[in-house]
Amino acid sequence: MSKKRVVIAGMGFGGLRASKVLAEKDIELIMIDRNNYHLFQPLLYQVATAGLEQEAIAYPLRGLTRRWQGDSFLLAEISGIDLNDKCVLTDSGKVPYDYLIVAAGSRTNFFGMESVATYAFDLKRLDQAEDLRNHILLMYEKASRETDPQKKAALLTFVIVGGGPTGVEFSGALRELIVYVLSLDHPAISATETRIVLVEAAESLLTAMPDELRRYAHDKLRSMGVEVMLETRVVGATAESVELYGGAMIASHTLFWSAGVAAAELAGNLSGVERGAAGRIVVQPDLSLSNHPEVFVVGDMACCVNNGVPLPMMAPVASQQGQYAARMVLARERGKTLPPFHYFDKGSMATIGKSSAVATTAGFNFRGYIAWLAWLLLHLYYLIGFRNRLVVMMNWTYAYWFQERQVRLITAKKRRAVPV
Amino acid sequence: MSKKRVVIAGMGFGGLRASKVLAEKDIELIMIDRNNYHLFQPLLYQVATAGLEQEAIAYPLRGLTRRWQGDSFLLAEISGIDLNDKCVLTDSGKVPYDYLIVAAGSRTNFFGMESVATYAFDLKRLDQAEDLRNHILLMYEKASRETDPQKKAALLTFVIVGGGPTGVEFSGALRELIVYVLSLDHPAISATETRIVLVEAAESLLTAMPDELRRYAHDKLRSMGVEVMLETRVVGATAESVELYGGAMIASHTLFWSAGVAAAELAGNLSGVERGAAGRIVVQPDLSLSNHPEVFVVGDMACCVNNGVPLPMMAPVASQQGQYAARMVLARERGKTLPPFHYFDKGSMATIGKSSAVATTAGFNFRGYIAWLAWLLLHLYYLIGFRNRLVVMMNWTYAYWFQERQVRLITAKKRRAVPV
Numbered sequence: 049m050s051k052k053r054v055v056i057a058g059m060g061f062g063g064l065r066a067s068k069v070l071a072e073k074d075i076e077l078i079m080i081d082r083n084n085y086h087l088f089q090p091l092l093y094q095v096a097t098a099g100l101e102q103e104a105i106a107y108p109l110r111g112l113t114r115r116w117q118g119d120s121f122l123l124a125e126i127s128g129i130d131l132n133d134k135c136v137l138t139d140s141g142k143v144p145y146d147y148l149i150v151a152a153g154s155r156t157n158f159f160g161m162e163s164v165a166t167y168a169f170d171l172k173r174l175d176q177a178e179d180l181r182n183h184i185l186l187m188y189e190k191a192s193r194e195t196d197p198q199k200k201a202a203l204l205t206f207v208i209v210g211g212g213p214t215g216v217e218f219s220g221a222l223r224e225l226i227v228y229v230l231s232l233d234h235p236a237i238s239a240t241e242t243r244i245v246l247v248e249a250a251e252s253l254l255t256a257m258p259d260e261l262r263r264y265a266h267d268k269l270r271s272m273g274v275e276v277m278l279e280t281r282v283v284g285a286t287a288e289s290v291e292l293y294g295g296a297m298i299a300s301h302t303l304f305w306s307a308g309v310a311a312a313e314l315a316g317n318l319s320g321v322e323r324g325a326a327g328r329i330v331v332q333p334d335l336s337l338s339n340h341p342e343v344f345v346v347g348d349m350a351c352c353v354n355n356g357v358p359l360p361m362m363a364p365v366a367s368q369q370g371q372y373a374a375r376m377v378l379a380r381e382r383g384k385t386l387p388p389f390h391y392f393d394k395g396s397m398a399t400i401g402k403s404s405a406v407a408t409t410a411g412f413n414f415r416g417y418i419a420w421l422a423w424l425l426l427h428l429y430y431l432i433g434f435r436n437r438l439v440v441m442m443n444w445t446y447a448y449w450f451q452e453r454q455v456r457l458i459t460a461k462k463r464r465a466v467p468v
Numbered sequence: 469m470s471k472k473r474v475v476i477a478g479m480g481f482g483g484l485r486a487s488k489v490l491a492e493k494d495i496e497l498i499m500i501d502r503n504n505y506h507l508f509q510p511l512l513y514q515v516a517t518a519g520l521e522q523e524a525i526a527y528p529l530r531g532l533t534r535r536w537q538g539d540s541f542l543l544a545e546i547s548g549i550d551l552n553d554k555c556v557l558t559d560s561g562k563v564p565y566d567y568l569i570v571a572a573g574s575r576t577n578f579f580g581m582e583s584v585a586t587y588a589f590d591l592k593r594l595d596q597a598e599d600l601r602n603h604i605l606l607m608y609e610k611a612s613r614e615t616d617p618q619k620k621a622a623l624l625t626f627v628i629v630g631g632g633p634t635g636v637e638f639s640g641a642l643r644e645l646i647v648y649v650l651s652l653d654h655p656a657i658s659a660t661e662t663r664i665v666l667v668e669a670a671e672s673l674l675t676a677m678p679d680e681l682r683r684y685a686h687d688k689l690r691s692m693g694v695e696v697m698l699e700t701r702v703v704g705a706t707a708e709s710v711e712l713y714g715g716a717m718i719a720s721h722t723l724f725w726s727a728g729v730a731a732a733e734l735a736g737n738l739s740g741v742e743r744g745a746a747g748r749i750v751v752q753p754d755l756s757l758s759n760h761p762e763v764f765v766v767g768d769m770a771c772c773v774n775n776g777v778p779l780p781m782m783a784p785v786a787s788q789q790g791q792y793a794a795r796m797v798l799a800r801e802r803g804k805t806l807p808p809f810h811y812f813d814k815g816s817m818a819t820i821g822k823s824s825a826v827a828t829t830a831g832f833n834f835r836g837y838i839a840w841l842a843w844l845l846l847h848l849y850y851l852i853g854f855r856n857r858l859v860v861m862m863n864w865t866y867a868y869w870f871q872e873r874q875v876r877l878i879t880a881k882k883r884r885a886v887p888v
Contacts, residue, residue, distance in 0.1 A: 083877075084877065084878045085877045101524070108653075114654075122613070123878070174877075175879065189504065234530070234534075234536050405503075433569075435866055437645075442858060442862070446855055452517075456504075456530075457503075457526050457594075458532075459526075460595060
């Protein structure tokens with residue numbers, strides 16, 4: 049009897065963890081991704097704010113898979129899955145499977161607002177982070193030769209939508225880039241001429257955090273010079289303005305959107321599956337599809353209800369689900385099963401600025417320097433690859449001591465293509 | 469009396485050195501470049517062969533100029549120079565000058581072969597190095613799933629034109645990438661299936677080097693597995709083939725061109741100047757234009773005859789000329805002059821592979837490990853910025869010990885735009 053074939057579709061946090069469980073087992077493992085690297089998405093915002101080079105947060109997948117005898121990696125775009133025929137459809141042909149772990153992640157959710165989708169920047173891919181960095185630096189270059197005060201103010205106004213960890217971390221990092229670096233680079237522009245506006249629809253930032261930490265983050269951002277607008281919604285945009293609910297306009301050339309995520313397009317291409325909020329695929333307690341026990345969906349794509357609410361779209365959930373699905377495959381092959389998936393919540397954290405972060409774990413809340421240090425160490429730990437850790441640590445140390453960010457390069461002057 | 473204004477057009481090696489002489493002197497200095505960074509072009513080939521991240525060889529110009537009180541940097545594309553009206557024409561308006569140092573460098577010379585210009589890769593800009601790296605890695609990905617042996621062979625054939633230092637260094641680095649890294653990444657492809665063909669029109673490689681070193685480089689490349697074709701010319705190309713003079717075709721998806729350079733387009737936009745070979749502008753012994761003593765041309769753009777032949781288009785020439793022109797401006801302002809420009813030739817070198825290089829200086833020839841070590845140290849020394857030196861040194865050390873190159877990322881799958 050030939051070996052059973054397990055296909056992993058997508059090598060983000062969920063797929064990566066699943067692959068480590070399944071590698072060199074008595075199955076044939078095929079890993080598919082559209083990129084030849086695993087991307088450490090939580091640090092994309094640091095690439096966008098000139099703190100890290102893009103290569104430091106990407107790890108070449110073949111550097112991992114080449115050690116695994118008999119397993120293989122396929123660089124391909126997945127267009128769909130034929131659940132009845134048991135094969136994955138890609139731009140390199142059909143890939144049949146016996147078991148499938150779908151881990152294609154998420155995309156930004158603009159909630160159908162076309163103008164926002166057209167003009168906003170978001171951070172899901174490496175090239176988007178580079179584009180946003182180029183754009184921010186270019187706004188400063190343009191402002192430094194702009195003589196009309198109104199136009200100059202619009203170039204120097206940055207609107208960030210979404211008060212979750214990404215919006216908070218990006219706001220703080222952008223403010224530090226401006227105060228410590230760009231203000232010195234451009235003597236003609238004072239840091240006080242620059243506005244960073246953080247817009248959140250709810251009544252507080254970091255709604256998943258305890259009240260004490262929310263207030264700390266809010267106060268800290270305001271003391272750094274970030275304007276926080278709560279209970280405010282962005283409803284439209286042009287290249288030079290952002291429209292708020294109620295009709296108010298903010299003159300700004302930069303809109304960063306981190307106010308929503310939805311399951312990757314692939315979720316919409318599957319027929320006969322039940323979908324929950326944000327297009328996520330509803331899974332059984334063992335993460336499989338109800339009619340297809342050989343197919344597991346993990347991570348951002350999966351709508352896995354825990355204590356009555358779907359689990360959040362976060363890296364730790366994806367990792368734990370990837371590991372579970374892989375173990376479940378191995379258990380089934382041995383004629384066994386596992387207890388239902390249970391998410392172990394280790395807590396959450398967000399960094400705000402130098403020596404300042406918030407973290408909550410096991411009922412304990414941390415803030416300030418100790419939370420910041422924990423944030424640094426955990427992110428280094430979860431980053432893949434010795435060399436990447438070294439490069440990131442070097443950048444952080446350098447930034448800490450010299451208040452300098454040397455990756456402030458405008459590597460392309462073209463505006464990114466309008467997203468589909 | 470207001471200060472005289474000195475404009476530097478182009479911040480490559482020539483412009484950078486000139487700016488360091490003129491900074492914070494009793495003049496107004498304006499530095500113009502189309503990029504916001506100085507690019508260390510001699511290491512572009514290492515970015516293209518996945519040895520270095522692109523950010524490591526670029527230094528943000530404002531990181532330099534911000535220290536200089538009263539001087540300024542302008543990010544702008546220069547379209548022409550009005551020599552009579554004394555102003556530089558840019559996409560950000562006219563910039564008048566009292567003195568001008570033109571240092572806009574060079575572009576690749578395809579000698580009018582349109583098919584080669586369309587399909588060949590060349591290395592002048594940072595994005596070209598990234599594009600070439602993406603392309604090389606993608607050829608391996610495509611080859612790994614190609615079943616037709618002929619098509620597979622074409623995907624794995626890399627043709628490099630030009631046996632000067634760039635062609636030699638690129639060939640060696642590509643061969644090492646293939647043998648030490650890609651062959652392990654792709655178990656389905658043996659290193660012996662891959663061809664690297666180095667094509668040179670002259671009768672030897674490294675024609676500027678002593679005979680002993682030419683032969684060493686040739687033998688070393690061949691022992692590494694690079695095919696060297698001397699007295700051979702490439703006359704055409706398609707996306708999948710390279711045509712040689714005489715009609716022979718090599719089936720190959722990758723053509724790298726390092727067989728010629730010409731003065732930057734800007735040289736062609738100047739009226740009333742004398743041009744030498746490769747469109748370079750003929751300069752007086754003090755590097756100024758004959759009718760415009762207030763305009764100096766330095767580096768690759770300048771045709772400066774020394775001992776009867778024009779000086780080569782190399783970084784050391786550009787640096788020395790930039791320094792001379794800047795000193796000449798200061799001397800003139802003091803009512804003085806300087807003796808004619810004299811190029812001090814410190815020698816030349818090229819690295820071939822790990823522990824292997826050739827170097828010649830002051831009549832002494834070096835090869836092997838000692839030349840390689842000297843090459844490493846000199847390139848680190850000339851690289852701008854402490855952080856960049858650190859990152860490059862780390863990458864080199866890592867590559868040396870682990871035979872590994874982690875920057876093997878395909879960051880975009882689009883083929884680069886066809887060059888204009």
